[in-house]
Amino acid sequence: MIAESGHYALVLALALALIQSTVPMLGAAQRDVALMNVGRSAALAQLLFAGLSFIALITLHVTSDFSVANVFENSHSMKPLLYKITGVWGNHEGSMLLWVSILALFGAMVAAFGNNLPLSLRARVLAVQAWVASAFYLFILTTSNPFARLATPPIEGRDLNPVLQDIGLAVHPPMLYLGYVGFSISFSFAIAALIEGRIDAAWARWVRPWTLMAWIFLTLGIAMGSYWAYYELGWGGWWFWDPVENASLMPWLAGTALLHSALVMEKRNALKVWTILLSILTFSLSLLGTFLVRSGVITSVHAFASDPTRGVFILGILVLFIGGSLTLFAGRATALKQGGLFAPISREGALVLNNLLLTVSCATVLFGTLYPVIMEALDFKLSVGAPFYNLTFGPLFALLLLMVPFGPMLAWKRGDLLAATQRLLAAGVASLVAIAIAWAWARGGSALAPLGIGLGVFVISGAIVDLVERSGITRVPFKTALHRTKGLPRSVWGTAFAHAGLGVALLGIVCETTWNSELISTLRPGDVRGLAGYEIKFDGMTQRQGPNFTEVVSTFVISEDGKQLAVMTPSKRSFSTRGMSTTEAALLTRGVSQLYVSLGDTTPDGGLAVRIYHKPLVLLIWFGPVLMAFGGLLSLSDRRLRVGAPRPARAARALQPAE
Amino acid sequence: MTRKQRRLTIIGGALFVLAVAAGLVLNALRDSIVFFSTPTMVAEKHVAPGKRFRLGGLVQPGSLKKGDDLAVTFEVADGGAKLPVAYKGILPDLFREGQGVVAEGALDANGVFKADTVLAKHDETYMPKEVADSLKKQGHWKDDYGKPQGGAKPGPVSMREGEKTAAGATQ
Numbered sequence: 001m002i003a004e005s006g007h008y009a010l011v012l013a014l015a016l017a018l019i020q021s022t023v024p025m026l027g028a029a030q031r032d033v034a035l036m037n038v039g040r041s042a043a044l045a046q047l048l049f050a051g052l053s054f055i056a057l058i059t060l061h062v063t064s065d066f067s068v069a070n071v072f073e074n075s076h077s078m079k080p081l082l083y084k085i086t087g088v089w090g091n092h093e094g095s096m097l098l099w100v101s102i103l104a105l106f107g108a109m110v111a112a113f114g115n116n117l118p119l120s121l122r123a124r125v126l127a128v129q130a131w132v133a134s135a136f137y138l139f140i141l142t143t144s145n146p147f148a149r150l151a152t153p154p155i156e157g158r159d160l161n162p163v164l165q166d167i168g169l170a171v172h173p174p175m176l177y178l179g180y181v182g183f184s185i186s187f188s189f190a191i192a193a194l195i196e197g198r199i200d201a202a203w204a205r206w207v208r209p210w211t212l213m214a215w216i217f218l219t220l221g222i223a224m225g226s227y228w229a230y231y232e233l234g235w236g237g238w239w240f241w242d243p244v245e246n247a248s249l250m251p252w253l254a255g256t257a258l259l260h261s262a263l264v265m266e267k268r269n270a271l272k273v274w275t276i277l278l279s280i281l282t283f284s285l286s287l288l289g290t291f292l293v294r295s296g297v298i299t300s301v302h303a304f305a306s307d308p309t310r311g312v313f314i315l316g317i318l319v320l321f322i323g324g325s326l327t328l329f330a331g332r333a334t335a336l337k338q339g340g341l342f343a344p345i346s347r348e349g350a351l352v353l354n355n356l357l358l359t360v361s362c363a364t365v366l367f368g369t370l371y372p373v374i375m376e377a378l379d380f381k382l383s384v385g386a387p388f389y390n391l392t393f394g395p396l397f398a399l400l401l402l403m404v405p406f407g408p409m410l411a412w413k414r415g416d417l418l419a420a421t422q423r424l425l426a427a428g429v430a431s432l433v434a435i436a437i438a439w440a441w442a443r444g445g446s447a448l449a450p451l452g453i454g455l456g457v458f459v460i461s462g463a464i465v466d467l468v469e470r471s472g473i474t475r476v477p478f479k480t481a482l483h484r485t486k487g488l489p490r491s492v493w494g495t496a497f498a499h500a501g502l503g504v505a506l507l508g509i510v511c512e513t514t515w516n517s518e519l520i521s522t523l524r525p526g527d528v529r530g531l532a533g534y535e536i537k538f539d540g541m542t543q544r545q546g547p548n549f550t551e552v553v554s555t556f557v558i559s560e561d562g563k564q565l566a567v568m569t570p571s572k573r574s575f576s577t578r579g580m581s582t583t584e585a586a587l588l589t590r591g592v593s594q595l596y597v598s599l600g601d602t603t604p605d606g607g608l609a610v611r612i613y614h615k616p617l618v619l620l621i622w623f624g625p626v627l628m629a630f631g632g633l634l635s636l637s638d639r640r641l642r643v644g645a646p647r648p649a650r651a652a653r654a655l656q657p658a659e
Numbered sequence: 660m661t662r663k664q665r666r667l668t669i670i671g672g673a674l675f676v677l678a679v680a681a682g683l684v685l686n687a688l689r690d691s692i693v694f695f696s697t698p699t700m701v702a703e704k705h706v707a708p709g710k711r712f713r714l715g716g717l718v719q720p721g722s723l724k725k726g727d728d729l730a731v732t733f734e735v736a737d738g739g740a741k742l743p744v745a746y747k748g749i750l751p752d753l754f755r756e757g758q759g760v761v762a763e764g765a766l767d768a769n770g771v772f773k774a775d776t777v778l779a780k781h782d783e784t785y786m787p788k789e790v791a792d793s794l795k796k797q798g799h800w801k802d803d804y805g806k807p808q809g810g811a812k813p814g815p816v817s818m819r820e821g822e823k824t825a826a827g828a829t830q
Contacts, residue, residue: 341665344669580752
């Protein structure tokens with residue numbers, strides 16, 4: 001019954017989405033308030049039914065109803081409750097259901113909180129949102145029904161892929177989808193604005209909080225995924241330039257550009273056409289990501305349960321939305337009036353450069369991701385790996401990072417580069433000192449590493465200098481400065497945190513890749529090995545029984561200078577249902593560095609193959625994105641106040657038709 | 660500056676950044692692209708020692724030998740030919756005889772493929788897509804075995820111009 005109800009709820013959600021796609025659009029064209037308001041109720045009802053459908057699937061998984069094919073293939077009655085729930089989106093059908101549920105959630109949020117939007121804009125935004133939703137409901141119902149029943153219900157399920165039985169699955173996909181799908185809002189706003197043929201600074205003010213929210217989730221989602229890969233896969237790697245990782249990085253890069261260009265549009269009413277285009281491109285890249293992951297056109301660790309008919313369907317959605325929106329853009333963009341003027345050296349100019357570098361580096365990632373697909377069509381098999389991205393994405397992003405501290409120092413309209421450089425002198429000195437220290441201290445490794453550290457320090461101290469300058473602590477009495485600091489808008493703090501986060505992540509990346517040390521060896525109980533100043537003693541192995549696996553736990557005693565620090569217990573788990581085994585690495589955190597122990601096979605003579613890494617400052621790689629997300633949150637809390645409070649005088653100016 | 664001049668400045672800057680990016684991409688394409696081969700392709704094409712490529716196929720049952728200090732050797736086969744592979748390190752959890760594998764490295768002077776990376780996907784039914792495609796082409800796909808002989812003719816497998824493009828790429 002639950003499965004049928006869930007299926008039915010999904011069909012009803014589709015029906016509501018179809019109503020939401022058409023009626024409000026008609027209402028907006030005819031200026032009929034009643035018809036326009038249909039969009040609002042339809043969006044809320046759509047969330048209700050999509051949510052019910054999703055809850056139905058969770059219930060089926062939790063109650064282990066193996067008569068449902070999806071549950072049978074991905075669950076097991078002995079599986080812990082958490083993994084029964086997270087297993088819902090650990091497969092193709094369930095993850096698509098999560099995708100549309102989040103889409104419905106965002107639509108409903110616009111409906112619920114968009115009271116300050118002009119009625120016709122809100123109606124059109126909700127309609128466009130429903131176009132996307134309808135396409136994906138149809139996709140699920142026709143190709144990937146999660147509620148399909150099995151004719152003869154089996155007694156036991158086939159269990160979830162053991163690699164996915166981890167807390168990471170509870171956090172990573174929902175976060176990532178909140179980010180991916182969140183960009184649908186800026187897309188809908190862009191299309192609605194093109195249909196209205198009117199766009200102004202107020203538009204940017206409405207779109208920015210949504211974009212910022214999506215960006216925060218995407219940042220955290222990517223970082224979480226990277227950390228998960230790091231500890232789960234047992235190779236100690238945290239980014240593989242895998243096509244699916246790229247699929248999440250591309251919307252992030254485009255979304256970051258969008259955040260910055262929307263800022264220019266909001267403050268200076270410039271870059272309007274470009275911002276609209278970026279909104280379209282960002283969501284198009286999200287759709288492309290969905291296509292790459294779900295169609296299996298690309299060899300990837302994530303490409304599970306791929307199916308050609310699904311690929312063709314998503315490709316259809318992709319072509320329809322990207323093609324359609326770009327055609328609309330081409331037809332309407334010229335009608336949008338150009339906004340404020342600015343000199344090349346100015347805050348706007350810096351943000352244009354930021355956008356340029358972000359989109360171009362995004363384009364190199366896109367090229368590297370799609371090149372093997374294109375070449376395969378021409379019958380060449382090849383792979384594009386880290387060396388390609390290091391040579392293309394690397395220099396472009398380094399250039400971008402070098403520019404980051406200058407942006408906030410420049411004034412709007414016309415900036416003074418010399419003055420900005422003078423103000424950044426302290427940051428430059430800090431950076432040079434860091435380079436010198438790294439140079440003197442470093443043993444081996446790339447000559448670029450000290451420069452990378454210098455760049456990271458420059459970005460971080462640049463963010464601090466910006467705060468110091470704004471508080472005026474060097475020029476005015478301390479009390480005044482303190483008062484000023486308190487009075488700084490939260491968005492200023494947000495900028496500083498987000499930019500500093502970039503520098504922090506860079507420091508982690510440079511240190512980890514340059515100075516990580518590795519030891520691969522066969523150990524017998526009692527053996528001692530040394531790595532990076534630690535002594536690692538192998539104590540032996542013990543058997544353990546988990547809920548749906550058996551586990552061989554190896555014990556390692558870690559000491560430093562003869563003093564015992566900790567006991568690390570990496571393990572090998574074997575899952576009987578799938579006949580698979582996984583390696584659970586053990587991590588020992590010391591400050592922001594980590595010791596990482598992963599296991600290989602046992603040799604016939606009783607030895608155990610062990611891989612031990614020492615990863616200096618590795619945690620900074622993920623602290624950086626967390627700082628960025630925190631900065632985004634600060635900025636969001638600043639902006640929400642302004643968005644929530646209507647200002648008639650300002651609105652009157654902003655709402656003038658742009659024709 | 661007039662509006663037109665400003666716009667030209669921005670467009671000029673954009674073109675410059677694009678040109679730099681295009682230059683970087685073309686440069687990277689020359690040095691950092693790794694081609695994919697099967698043992699049959701290696702035998703036909705006489706790949707030069709030291710040239711990096713990805714080798715894909717099935718691990719020949721009975722060929723896995725573990726030596727001292729985590730050194731392993733095994734053979735990769737694709738039905739048409741076999742190629743010995745040497746690797747030092749820990750094999751992935753899902754590395755098994757008879758299963759698909761992709762190894763990255765280069766041939767040494769004795770014709771042994773020295774791998775520095777061995778990949779196997781985290782799913783027991785997995786076969787790397789590149790391997791599956793080439794096995795299908797050669798008629799050694801598992802579904803093809805049921806068919807009468809001669810039905811599945813080995814298709815031409817070639818790397819065409821790719822060979823030249825990648826020539827000289829060692830790392």
